[in-house]
Amino acid sequence: MKNLYIWFLIIFISLISATCVEKSKTVEQKPSQEIEKEENLVVQSISIEEIIKNRNKYLNKEIVITGEFQGWQGINAPPPVSFSDWVIKDQTGAIYVHGPYPEGCRPPDIGIGKVITIKGKIQINDKGAVYILLTK
Numbered sequence: 001m002k003n004l005y006i007w008f009l010i011i012f013i014s015l016i017s018a019t020c021v022e023k024s025k026t027v028e029q030k031p032s033q034e035i036e037k038e039e040n041l042v043v044q045s046i047s048i049e050e051i052i053k054n055r056n057k058y059l060n061k062e063i064v065i066t067g068e069f070q071g072w073q074g075i076n077a078p079p080p081v082s083f084s085d086w087v088i089k090d091q092t093g094a095i096y097v098h099g100p101y102p103e104g105c106r107p108p109d110i111g112i113g114k115v116i117t118i119k120g121k122i123q124i125n126d127k128g129a130v131y132i133l134l135t136k
Contacts, residue, residue, distance in 0.1 A: 043048070064117060065090065067115070086107055098132070120133050
């Protein structure tokens with residue numbers, strides 16, 4: 001009985017450790033990956049670098065980005081739409097987002113670094129700043 005208990009304990013600890021390691025891994029994001037289709041509209045998961053480099057290609061297109069919530073930090077430029085705009089960053093860069101804060105996140109410091117996935121449309125303001133307008 002004691003050996004059974006020890007084996008159970010070892011397996012339990014191994015499972016918890018594996019789960020913690022899996023959650024702590026950095027989100028790996030492919031440059032362009034089809035996520036879902038909605039009425040002839042392909043929603044893509046893309047990098048922020050790809051959006052910035054090809055802003056006109058993605059203008060008014062709906063995209064999906066996974067990255068870290070940064071609140072109001074990470075970009076040395078004024079927000080493109082309003083002072084409540086916030087920043088998401090991935091391994092390739094950072095971009096402003098216009099829309100509600102993600103669940104559990106609120107600038108200036110609640111949720112900073114939390115991995116989130118957002119869906120929105122790429123927009124360019126009258127000064128040429130690229131941002132994401134949340135759609136969901």
